[in-house]
Amino acid sequence: MTVELHVSEGWLTVCELSDLTPGRGVAVLLPDGGQAAVFIDRSGRTYAIDNRDPFTGAAVLSRGLVGCAEGRPFVASPLLKQRFDLVSGRCLDDEAEAVRTYPVRTAVTSAAVA
Amino acid sequence: MAAATPTPTPAIVLIGHGMVGQRYLEALAERGATATHRITVLCEEPRPAYDRVHLTSYFSGSTPEDLSLTPAGFMERHGIELHLGDPAESVDRDARTVTSRSGRVFPYDVLVLATGSYPFVPPVPGKDAPGCFVYRTIEDLLAIEEYAKTLPQTSSGGTPSGAVVGGGLLGLEAAGALKGLGLATRVVEFAPRLMPVQVDDGGGAALLRTIESMGLTVHTGVGTQEVLTGADGSVSGMRLSDGSTVDTDLVVFSAGVRPRDHLARASGLTVGERGGIGVDSRCRTSDPRVYAIGECALAADGRVYGLVGPGYEMAETAAEDLLGRDKEFTGADLSTKLKLLGVDVASFGDAHGAAPGSLDVIYSDSRSGVYKKLVVSPDGVLLGGVLVGDAESYGLLRPLTGSVPPVSPDQLVLPAGLGAPVALGPSALPDSAVICSCHNVTKKAITACSTLPEVKQCTKAGTGCGSCVKMIGQLLPAAADKGLCGCFPFTRAELYEIVRTRRLTSYEQLLDGHGREAARGGDGCEVCKPTVGSIIASLAPTLGASGYVLDGEQAALQDTNDHFLANLQRNGSYSVVPRIPGGEITPDKLIVIGEVARDFGLYTKITGGQRIDLFGASVDQLPRIWARLVEAGFESGHAYGKALRTVKSCVGQTWCRYGVQDSVRMAIDLELRYRGLRAPHKLKSAVSGCARECAEAQSKDFGVIATANGWNLYVGGNGGATPRHADLLAQDLSDAELVRLIDRFLMFYIRTADRLERTSTWLDRLEGGLDHLRDVVVHDSLGLCAELESLMADHVAHYRDEWAETLQDPERLRRFVSFVNAPGAPDPTVKFVPERDQVKPDLTILDIRPLEAVGGTR
């Protein structure tokens, strides 16, 4: 099983599903030089948002901790701890901020050779 | 006071200033009666009333002053005349006077006898030989301690030995004390089991196994026939009823107590056939002007109560009656809960199933020494029970006695997890249930208050033996939601207890089993995950969990700093802090740090913690940097963890002309001992070589200052935003004493502090403050110290350097990449610009420019 991210160029294979640790994220370098953060929660659902923390400008969201509030998954920035909804990208602690989200899927199709 | 006060002021004479006597004085004071009466107290002992129940804690460090029950200034404030060391010798009821040993005569209008009991010594030959003792007063303990000190090693080189006659409640306490004095100790009990009054055969067997496993020798079913003496006339052994003899250097008789009713008897008051001053339900003797309360009284129900709770109730009754108010004492239950030699033992109600037709429900696990029995009536009413080894449920079961419990009895004895009800809490209790048996306080009276201090003040509940305090807490309205976060309704300290007692090693298990309903099955949050991660890490060696903070699920719990074993900086790079214990470092090691910094282009700075920080490493560089450092003998400095940071030192005796101890060595020892210890917040320490205090130890969580005789230990200091000077916890400690005390202090803090609560705020919040802390860690008032020390011993024994372990494992190293899809590619947003011959983060990155053609992109 691989994890794929939808970017302007189409579906981008990112890593093996087994590379992800439930409750944590990884950073992905995108073809345009940008960065995404891909997370997996304990039930195996995957999410992808922009890796850049809009509050500090540092590309660190993938290193935050995943949690859930009222049933909705979020990541808390490791720098100043603002939380971002993993589905909508909205910042839960500051309505004015949001990060972009990416469609993400797991697929058996592409190179399943470990 | 409506009652017309006759002139002149009526005189009360109280004979005996023990626990119940003092309670009587307080009851009078609370009711304003000290202002309307002249009160004289005759006290036989050389000191005012003290806490006999906790007598044994003297051997674990409590001083006689700690045990005092008489608040400073109490007597003066209430105009009470107290005559120490001057017992009453006779009572003349016609003249209404009491004559004391010193020959003084005290007239009374009301006489109160609170003379307690004396220990019964069986009339065996040799019982008065030097080396024979009883166990009732502080003076008894001082004498035992004194005598034990004079005992030489035996001719065979073994330790001196002691024997306790009587394996009841007090006998076992005395045995624990003798063992604590370093004597090889045996207990001789006439009945076929230990604690025959409180527990049944099954409970006695569980108790026996546990006590024998502590190294005590127990003889049951044998009596003591003679105390044998040596050439010098002092104790040398005992002959037992089975004909055998045993060697012993000291004998403590603890074969029961007898009411001290001699004065009453001599003055013609009615006395019970088997002793005890007869009283009615208002605690009046056969002479209406004379009351008898406490252990000397034979209550209206025909019993003599050897427990303090019923005695207190008698004191209240007599005080109410004096003021013409209605209150009766018609009996009490004999429930007891104790921690004997570290074993929980409780019995309550009809523990022996004496009621006709009663049935038993028993759970017994001899591996863990747990035995629980409930006695129920055929129609399901809980009548009583015995708990040995695990008396956790005592607080709940005792008040349920006399009612049909809301769940079946088998669920009440099963250990948690094996079908024990989750929902059965104190809310299930009826309003009339007695929660505090020491002060006879009901659930209704407690729920009328809203905080624990209020309960203690208004009802006195919880101020006796303390066993009800937990239950009281559960009955009080949760002031605000004290839960750690949206996921858990518990505080950090409560979670610690849950993890420890249930031996949980998984966050998900904890969340799903103990989280708030809505949070179960979910992903937790950024508050509770690192907190639980830290708790599991603190307890890892004891739980048998992996101590490596990045193993399995643990990895997902850690804040990013712990996750990468480095400190995240504002631009996404990391800093590296190798441990430099005590701040002492060789030139070679300094050179290695310099070379590493130069080779990886890191910014270096000497920190405020007497070590060196290397800034500006990318995630990918961390393993390579650490490979060099570990190779040179460095370890993680845990600058990233809520863990021990540094133990700073001053140069001390080795070089400094003023130094009186080797502060550098001590700082290194302490830093190495506590390195890696996960805690609610970071821990800092320092050691100064003399009172000039160059290491600033008094601003540390635990600070040590050398004295001519050893070390002074200060705790609860803090720099930072709200500085606090540390408090002196103990003085002139030897190396070993110092370490032992710090072990206990740290583990107690780790156990009870809130998340992100430094020792300073914790100490300020701790109920009872420094005195309480001292009681717990110096005097072992909670009986916790052995456990705290063993937790620390586990930590020390299992410490391993996190970086060295990480480097050995390719799996673990795989996380140290900037991009999962481009391992090896550095993060292009982490950039630096020059600054004063080194580098600093380039922070003009607030707009990310699209970057092209970065190596490794697909």
Ligand code: SRM
């Ligand atoms: C590096 C250092 C400053 C320096 O360049 O000297 C430093 C750096 C930081 N300190 Fe500190 N403190 C440093 C010594 C101190 C000291 C001095 C000492 O330890 O003797 C204090 C006052 C003593 C004390 O803690 O009581 C100190 C009181 C704080 C506080 C306030 C704590 C408090 O209880 O009020 C914080 C904030 C916090 O922990 O919540 C803090 C937090 C921080 C953080 C972790 C802030 C953060 O969250 O990023 C900084 C991280 C630096 C990094 O990434 O490596 N630092 N910090 C020092 C590292 C010492 C070491 O070798 O480990």
Ligand SMILES: Cc1cc2nc3c(=O)[nH]c(=O)nc-3n(C[C@H](O)[C@H](O)[C@H](O)COP(=O)(O)OP(=O)(O)OC[C@H]3O[C@@H](n4cnc5c(N)ncnc54)[C@H](O)[C@@H]3O)c2cc1C
């Ligand atoms: C080691 C130990 C452990 C115990 N543990 C527990 C426990 O866990 N739970 C519990 O409920 N109970 C326990 N008890 C029992 C408890 O201490 C007593 O029930 C309680 O002290 C009784 O109080 P009292 O005032 O009636 O008697 P005491 O406290 O004995 O006080 C009587 C006082 O009167 C004095 N006195 C006697 N005659 C005269 C006189 N003629 N003139 C002047 N003074 C006189 C005595 O010297 C004594 O100071 C324990 C007792 C001991 C010794």
Ligand code: SF4
């Ligand atoms: S004062 Fe200390 S914690 Fe604050 S920014 Fe400066 S170094 Fe960091």
Ligand code: FES
């Ligand atoms: S039961 Fe002893 S203090 Fe409440």
